[in-house]
Amino acid sequence: MTLFSNNHQQRWTIVQISDTHLMNQEDLEFVHMNPERSFHAVMHDIQQQYPQLDAIFHTGDLAQIPVAETYQRYLQFMQTLNTPHFQIPGNHDDAAVFPFHLQSNQVHAIELGNWSVILLNTAVKGRIDGWMDAAQLQQLDQLLQQHAQQQVIIACHHHPFDMQSHWIDQHKLKNTEALIDVLARHNNVKLVLCGHVHQDSLNEWQGIQFYSTPSTCVQFKPHSQHFALGPEAPGYRVLHLNADGSFSTQVHRVEHVTQQINFEISGY
Numbered sequence: 001m002t003l004f005s006n007n008h009q010q011r012w013t014i015v016q017i018s019d020t021h022l023m024n025q026e027d028l029e030f031v032h033m034n035p036e037r038s039f040h041a042v043m044h045d046i047q048q049q050y051p052q053l054d055a056i057f058h059t060g061d062l063a064q065i066p067v068a069e070t071y072q073r074y075l076q077f078m079q080t081l082n083t084p085h086f087q088i089p090g091n092h093d094d095a096a097v098f099p100f101h102l103q104s105n106q107v108h109a110i111e112l113g114n115w116s117v118i119l120l121n122t123a124v125k126g127r128i129d130g131w132m133d134a135a136q137l138q139q140l141d142q143l144l145q146q147h148a149q150q151q152v153i154i155a156c157h158h159h160p161f162d163m164q165s166h167w168i169d170q171h172k173l174k175n176t177e178a179l180i181d182v183l184a185r186h187n188n189v190k191l192v193l194c195g196h197v198h199q200d201s202l203n204e205w206q207g208i209q210f211y212s213t214p215s216t217c218v219q220f221k222p223h224s225q226h227f228a229l230g231p232e233a234p235g236y237r238v239l240h241l242n243a244d245g246s247f248s249t250q251v252h253r254v255e256h257v258t259q260q261i262n263f264e265i266s267g268y
């Protein structure tokens, strides 16, 4: 399904934000950080640095408190940006109230000229780890076939590959084999974007780049065997996509919003 189409350009700039963990009220804190304030600082930086954005993708854990008012506040803000924006659910979200486009388990493709972004839902109600059901895998296969002439980006919440961090790897996408079986049948997938791990990382499999992206809120300490927060600032990922199939990407950190985080916290 095509949600958005833009065929008049040679270069596209998109931004990935992730893991905003917004509360139901804007003045509440999550692990001693105000997620609303850090989200707005990140969005302010994005607007300053990239005033001509083609789309913004949110890769899940939009809400820490997944109730209607949290999502409405987010959507009201996003609608002021005049930039197409898309979001997929994370384990902390509630698909029943999440601002999805149509059904949450339907696989969507957003076309940006020579590029397409395919949105997956790896979140399963009542679970922290991720899973792609058979219907979604089949839809993905069909969409990759339909977009055979395009460069494809896949976005999902859970990390498909280990982060060398025991606690978070227990919560990864559990049927990565099934996903890469589908990817292996096509040669148009360039990259896979995920959130969930609250850190920047790159893995490569069969020429496909798998990126994770920092949270707009608290960061998890890389390579930690137990739950631990890191000192890095909130951030986001920007991607420049060229018509010839080449791309570049970088993570930006928004240093001035780093607050006094309680690093002694022991749960997620």
Ligand SMILES: [Zn+2]
Pocket: 019, 021, 060, 061, 090, 196, 197, 198, 215
């Ligand atoms: Zn998260």
Ligand SMILES: [Zn+2]
Pocket: 060, 061, 090, 091, 092, 157, 195, 196, 197
């Ligand atoms: Zn998550």
